[in-house]
Amino acid sequence: MEYAALVDVYDRLAATDSTDAKRDCLAEVFADAGPLLGRLVTLARGRLSPAYDRTELGVSSSLTLDAIRRATGATESAVRDRWQATGDLGDAAAWAAEHGGQQTLFSEPLTVERVHDTLRDLADFEGAGSQGRKVDAVAGLLADADPDEARYVVRTALGHLRVGVGEGTIRDAIAAAFLDGTGEAVGAVERAYQVTTDFRVVAETAREAGIDGLAALDVEPGRPVQVMLAEKSESPAAAVADAAADGTAVCEYKYDGVRIQIHVDGDDVWLFTRRLEAVTDQFPDVVRAVRQGVTADRAILDGELVGYVPDTVATDARDPVAFQTLSRRIKRETDVEALAREIPAVVHVFDCLATDETQLESPLSDRRKRCADVVDPVAPAPEEPRAGLELARSRRVAADDPDAAAAFYRDALEAGHEGLMVKNPAATYQPGRRVGRLLKLKPTMEPLDLVVTRATYSEGRRSEWLGRLYLGCYDPDAGAFREVGRLSTGYTDDELAALTDRLEDLVTARDGRDVELRPEVVLEVEYEEIQQSPEYGSGYALRFPRFLEVREDVAPTDADPLSRVESLYEGQ
Numbered sequence: 001m002e003y004a005a006l007v008d009v010y011d012r013l014a015a016t017d018s019t020d021a022k023r024d025c026l027a028e029v030f031a032d033a034g035p036l037l038g039r040l041v042t043l044a045r046g047r048l049s050p051a052y053d054r055t056e057l058g059v060s061s062s063l064t065l066d067a068i069r070r071a072t073g074a075t076e077s078a079v080r081d082r083w084q085a086t087g088d089l090g091d092a093a094a095w096a097a098e099h100g101g102q103q104t105l106f107s108e109p110l111t112v113e114r115v116h117d118t119l120r121d122l123a124d125f126e127g128a129g130s131q132g133r134k135v136d137a138v139a140g141l142l143a144d145a146d147p148d149e150a151r152y153v154v155r156t157a158l159g160h161l162r163v164g165v166g167e168g169t170i171r172d173a174i175a176a177a178f179l180d181g182t183g184e185a186v187g188a189v190e191r192a193y194q195v196t197t198d199f200r201v202v203a204e205t206a207r208e209a210g211i212d213g214l215a216a217l218d219v220e221p222g223r224p225v226q227v228m229l230a231e232k233s234e235s236p237a238a239a240v241a242d243a244a245a246d247g248t249a250v251c252e253y254k255y256d257g258v259r260i261q262i263h264v265d266g267d268d269v270w271l272f273t274r275r276l277e278a279v280t281d282q283f284p285d286v287v288r289a290v291r292q293g294v295t296a297d298r299a300i301l302d303g304e305l306v307g308y309v310p311d312t313v314a315t316d317a318r319d320p321v322a323f324q325t326l327s328r329r330i331k332r333e334t335d336v337e338a339l340a341r342e343i344p345a346v347v348h349v350f351d352c353l354a355t356d357e358t359q360l361e362s363p364l365s366d367r368r369k370r371c372a373d374v375v376d377p378v379a380p381a382p383e384e385p386r387a388g389l390e391l392a393r394s395r396r397v398a399a400d401d402p403d404a405a406a407a408f409y410r411d412a413l414e415a416g417h418e419g420l421m422v423k424n425p426a427a428t429y430q431p432g433r434r435v436g437r438l439l440k441l442k443p444t445m446e447p448l449d450l451v452v453t454r455a456t457y458s459e460g461r462r463s464e465w466l467g468r469l470y471l472g473c474y475d476p477d478a479g480a481f482r483e484v485g486r487l488s489t490g491y492t493d494d495e496l497a498a499l500t501d502r503l504e505d506l507v508t509a510r511d512g513r514d515v516e517l518r519p520e521v522v523l524e525v526e527y528e529e530i531q532q533s534p535e536y537g538s539g540y541a542l543r544f545p546r547f548l549e550v551r552e553d554v555a556p557t558d559a560d561p562l563s564r565v566e567s568l569y570e571g572q
Contacts, residue, residue, distance in 0.1 A: 001036055001111060001112045001113075002109050002110065002111055002112075003109075003110035003111055003112055003114070003115050003145075003149055004109070004110070004146070004148070004149060005112075006029075006040070006043065006112055006152075007148050007149050007151075007152050009025060009026075009029055010152050010161070010163050011148070012025050013025055013026070013163040013164060013165055014162065014163045014164065017164070019168070019169060019172075019477075019478055019479070022164065022165060022169050022173075023169055023172040023173045023176060024173075024176065025173075026044055026165070026169065026170070026173035026177075027172075027173040027174075027176035027177040027181075028177075029044075030173055030174060030177040030178070030203060031177040031178070036112055036113070037200075037203055037204055037207065038200040038203070038204060039112055039113065039116040040112065041170065041174075041199050041200050041203045042116070042199070042200055043112070043115075043116055043156065044165055044170060044173075045161070045165060045167075045170060045199075046155065046156050046159060046160065046161030046163075047159070048116065048119055048120045048123075048156075049120075049123075050196075050197055050198040050199075050200065050201075052197045052198075052223065052224045052272065052276040052277075052278070053278075057119060057120075057122045057123050057157060057159070058122060058123065058125070058130075058131075058134060059119075059122060059134060059138065059157045059158060061089055061158065063131060063134055063135055063138070064089060064093075064138060064154055064157060064158060065079060065080070065083075065089070066135050066139075067134075067135045067138035067139040067142060068089075068092065068093045068096050068139075068142060068150075068154070069096075070135065070139040071096075071097075071100075071138075071139040071140075071141075071142035071143040071145075072093075072096040072097050072100030072142065072143075072150075073100040074095075074096035074099065074100035078096070079092050079093075079095075079096050080092075082095045082096070084510065086509070087507070087508060087509025087510045087511070087515075087516065088155075088162070088508065088509060089154055089155075089158065090150075090151040090152065090154040090155040090158075090162070091151060092154075093142065093150040093151055093153070093154040094147040094148060094150050094151040095147070096150070097142065097145060097146065097147040097149075097150040098147040107143065107144040108144050109144070110141065110144050110145055110149055110153075114141070115141060115153060115156070118137055118138075118140070118141055119137075119138075119141075119153075119156060119157055121137070122134050122137060122138075122157075125137075138153070138154075138157055141153050142154075159518075160508055160518050162508070164479075164480070165479070166478070166479020166480065166557075167193075167199075167479060167557065168476055168477065168478070168479040169479055170199050171186060171189050171190055171193060171199075172186055172189075174189050174199070174202060174203045174206050175188070175189045175206075177203075177206075177207075178203070178206040178207045178210070179206060179210065179211060184211070185211065188206075188211045188214045188215065189202060189206060189214060190432075191214070191215075191431075192205065192206075192214040192215075192217045193226075193432075194225065194226045194431035194432040194433075195217055195218055195219050195225055195226075195360070195431055196217055196223060197223065197224060197225070197226060197276055198223070201217070202214065202217070205217060218354075218358045218360075219300055219353055219354045219358050219360065221263040221264060221265035221268070221270070221298055221299070221300060221354070222263055222265060222268065222270050223263075224261055224263070224270075224272035224276045224278075225261065225300065225353055225431050226276070226431040226432030227259060227261065227274050227302065227431065227432070228429055228430050228431060228432070228433060228434075228435065228438060229432075229433065229434040229435070229438070229558070230421065230434065230435075230438040230439055230440040231434055231435065231438065231439055231440070232439070232440055232441075232442075232446050233422065233439040233440065233441055235441070236251075236402055236405035236406040236408075236409050236420065236422070236441060237402035237405070237406070239405065239420070239422035239439040239441055240397055240399055240402050240405045240422055241399060241402070242422075242439060243422045243423055243424045243437060243438075243439055244399035244424070245424050245425050245426035245427070246425070246426065247398060247399050247400070248396050248397060248398055248399060248425060249396075249397050249399065249405070249422050249423065249424065249425065250364060250365075250368070250394055250395075250396055250397075250422070250423040250424075250425050251394060251395045251396075251397050251405050251408050251409075251420055251421070251422050251423075252350055252392045252393065252394040252395075252420070252421040252422075252423065253348070253392060253393045253394070253412045253415070253417050253420065253421070254412065254417060254418045254419040254420050254421045254440055254441070254442070255304040255306045255320070255348055255392070255417050255418065256306070256320060256322075256323050256417060256418040257304045257305050257306035257307065257320070257323065257326055257345075257348075258273060258274075258304070258305045258306075258323075258326060258327070258330065258552075258553050259273060259274035259302075259303075259304060259305075259553055260272070260273065260279075260286070260302075260303050260304065260305040260347060261273075261274075261300065261301070261302055261303075261353075262286075262290055262294070262299070262300070262301040262302075262303065262347070262349075263299075263300050264290060264294050264296065264297070264298060264299045264300075264301075265297075265298050266297055266298075267291075269287045269290050269291060271283055271286060271287070273330065273552075273553050274553045274554060274555070274558065275552075275553060275554065275555040275558070276555070277330075279330055281333070281336065282329055282330060282331075282332055282333070282336055283305070283329065283336075283340070283345070283387070284336060284337060284340065284385075285337075285340040285344070285345065285384070285385040285386050285387040286305065286345060286347055286387045286389075288384065288385075288386045288387070289347065289378045289380075289386050289387040289388065289389040290347075290389065292376075292378050292386075292389075293375055293376045293377065293378035293389040294374055294375060294376075294389075295373075295374050295375070295376055296355045296356070296373075296374040297356075298354070298355060298356055299352065299354065299355050299374055300352070300353040300354040301349050301351065301352055301353070301371065301374075301375070302349070302350060302351035302352070302353060303347045303348050303349040303350055303351070303392065304347070304348045304350070304392070305326075305345050305346075305347050305348075305387075306320050306326070306345060306346055306347075306348060307320065307321040307325060307326035307329070307343045307344070307345050308320055308321060308344055308345070308346060308380075309321060310341070310342070310343075310344055310382055313344040313346065313380045313382060313388065314379065314380055314381075314382070318346070318415075318416075319416060320416045320417065321343060323549065325343060326343060326345070327550075327552045327553070328343065329343055329345075330552050330553070331552070337385060340382075340385040340387075341382050341383070341385045344380055344382040344385060344387065344388075345380070345387045345388070346380055346387060346388035346389070346390065347387060347388065347389050347390070348390060348391070348392040348393070349371055349375050349389070349390070349391055349392060350368075350371070350391070350392035350394070350421075351364075351367055351368075351371065351429065352367045352368075352370040352371045352374065353367075353429060355370060355374060359429070360428060360429045360430075360431070361428050361429075362428065362429075363425060363426045363427065363428065364423055364424065364425050364426065364427050364428075364429075365425040365426070367429065368394075368425075371391060372391060375389065375390070375391060377389060377390040377391070378390070393412075395408050396425075405420070405422065408420065409441060413443060418442060419440060419441045419442040419443060420440070420441040421438070421439070421440055421441075422438075422439040422440075422441065423437065423438055423439070424437035424438070434561075447524050447525055447526045447527075447548055448473070448484075448524070448525050448527070448542075448560045448564070448565070448568075449522050449523070449524055449525075449551050449554050449558075449559045449560050450471035450472060450473055450484065450522070450523055450525055450559055450560065451471065451472045451473075451474065451481050451519045451520075451521065451522055451523075451556045451559050452469050452470065452471060452472075452503060452517055452519070452521045452522075452523060453470050453471070453472040453481050453483060453516075453517060453519050454470045454514065454515060454516050454517055455468060455469050455470065455503060455514075455515050455517060456468040456513055456514050456515075457513040458488075462493075462496065464500070465496045465497060465499075465500040466496075466499065466500045466503050466504070466515070467488055467496055468486055468487070468488045469486065469487045469488070469499075469503075469523070470483050470485075470486050470487075471483065471484055471485055471486070471487055471523065471525060471542070471545065472484065472519065472537075472538075472559075473538055473559060473560050473561060473562050473564070473565050474556065474557055474558075474559045474560070474561050474562065475538075475561065475562045476557070476561060481519050481556070481559075482536070482537040482538035482539075482562050483536040483537050483538060484530075484536055484538045484540050484541060484542055484565055485527075485533075485536060485540075485541045485542035485545050486545075487523070487525060487545045487546075487547055489544075489545075489546050489547065490525075490526075490545075490546035490547030490548065491547045495547070499521075499550070502521060503515075503517055503521060506518040506520055506521070519556050520556055521550065522550070522551040522554045522555070522556060522558075522559050523547060523548070523549070523550060523551065524547075524548040524549050524550075524551050525542065525545045525546065525547060525548060526545070526546050526548055527542040527543060527544055527545045527546065528543045528544045529542075529543045530542060530543070530565060530568055530569040531543055531569075532569070538562055538565060540565050540566070540569055
């Protein structure tokens with residue numbers, strides 16, 4: 001398949017705001033894809049690997065700029081000027097391909113296979129000379145590209161396709177292409193994606209084996225599962241009443257740490273965050289604890305990794321550190337053993353998703369028993385370092401005894417933890433869903449996790465920093481972010497400088513001091529109230545929002561949804 005045909009599809013997608021039209025367009029492409037289905041599904045999102053595979057292509061804007069210059073003959077200053085004017089290096093590449101002046105005598109038409117495979121191979125270039133090889137590879141594609149093709153080669157290399165296609169659109173397109181497109185079909189595709197996190201596998205299975213084949217897809221060690229999420233409750237009594245089954249509910253400490261998914265297959269251990277980010281290398285102390293304490297040959301466990309003050313971690317009076325302190329370990333790539341000694345951790349296991357077979361359809365009561373069967377507690381040993389491994393502290397509470405839940409809630413807060421989780425003992429595990437059978441309690445009005453969508457440089461002393469941040473909640477139906485206000489307070493100078501460094505790498509367009517951003521950074525924000533407002537796309541505005549922290553453990557699409565903002569507004 002010539003790449004020009006896919007470029008035509010990209011243009012059709014970008015030209016419409018209708019999610020139905022985008023779905024139908026992609027469904028047609030997928031249905032006719034033949035052996036290219038896997039590649040086309042990944043290219044439709046502009047990603048070249050599954051969501052859980054955080055492999056980076058290692059293609060920076062400067063590298064891409066060098067490749068454009070080399071392939072087209074355009075001067076660097078001319079390309080930069082065009083980039084500055086449009087805010088899109090892809091558009092700059094298209095201009096350079098048309099006006100650069102360099103003639104290619106022996107070009108070959110680009111194919112989908114060549115573009116996909118060449119860009120995917122960039123991640124494997126390592127060591128001395130790897131950057132030059134990457135420039136050569138991208139330049140080779142651009143040398144054979146017409147202007148429109150050059151635009152999308154660059155956008156794909158940089159990971160920002162700009163055609164308005166989200167996971168929901170891909171899901172619906174697969175259901176329409178290979179099933180009947182009904183709600184049942186969409187649900188089957190969604191469930192398959194939740195347990196595989198790989199649309200390529202899902203699409204190929206839907207085509208070859210239909211709904212029955214999708215239903216047969218299941219969890220596998222080494223491939224993370226989308227986590228089940230909780231709804232907020234207002235009181236212990238209400239939570240127990242809502243979650244009770246057979247007259248009882250399960251109460252657990254709500255730990256303020258990093259959601260961690262533990263995968264074991266023989267001697268192999270993998271660790272994933274809530275965002276499906278692989279963090280095995282960052283937590284060697286946890287790997288040691290898992291190898292010592294998990295007795296099953298195959299297992300997928302769900303838990304919370306909590307950091308503790310070193311002098312207290314091995315005592316009965318553990319003092320948890322702030323989440324922001326623990327989050328330093330997630331991004332650390334060097335001296336990880338030293339940091340493990342500095343911020344020792346304990347994994348509190350609270351669920352079992354699989355052992356020799358899946359446990360997703362088993363009730364929570366059975367999954368908790370399975371946890372106890374396969375987890376032998378491991379004491380933390382910061383000097384090794386080795387993390388602690390134990391079952392989350394829990395209590396079974398009768399529905400007619402809410403005082404017991406309230407007392408347990410107070411115990412959790414006094415121990416320095418965040419609050420309480422209240423669970424239905426008969427509930428199955430539902431990956432990727434926020435369900436009412438799983439409830440959380442915190443002592444104050446719950447902040448919102450929101451995504452930074454655009455920003456403006458500050459004035460005066462902070463003029464070099466992006467101090468005015470526009471925040472969006474996630475609209476899963478549209479696969480888009482709806483803005484709910486602007487944030488400009490709550491951060492220190494150091495925090496603002498760090499945020500600016502991070503956000504400037506995500507700039508997709510500039511207009512004076514205003515920038516558009518790839519929606520990747522999630523912030524936890526507090527506020528006084530929610531108001532209706534026609535100014536923002538959500539229809540709501542946060543009054544006096546204030547920055548609390550960066551949420552490294554929350555993916556953009558796991559940020560608080562529009563429905564949550566609506567319910568909070570109604571409940572004020």
